[in-house]
Amino acid sequence: NFCRLLKSKEDKQQIPIIMLTSRDEEEDIEIGMEMGADAYLTKPLNPDSLMNTIRTLIPSRDVK
Numbered sequence: 001n002f003c004r005l006l007k008s009k010e011d012k013q014q015i016p017i018i019m020l021t022s023r024d025e026e027e028d029i030e031i032g033m034e035m036g037a038d039a040y041l042t043k044p045l046n047p048d049s050l051m052n053t054i055r056t057l058i059p060s061r062d063v064k
Helices: 002-008 026-034 047-057
Strands: 018-021 039-042
Touching (some): 039 047
Parallel strands (some): 018 039
16 A cells, blocks of 8 residues: 555655545545545545645645
């Protein structure tokens, strides 16, 4: 799994991972988060939700 691989590298652990998927069952969300995702968003995507998630994960940047 790419999330686990990325998060296993010490110099890459701070890279935020947002999963965007159509799978919206509670079990799917739990698996995604366990694999290392920092956020899990489902389709259809709400653009405001995506932007809020990005702002939360990268607060030091001016994301417009």
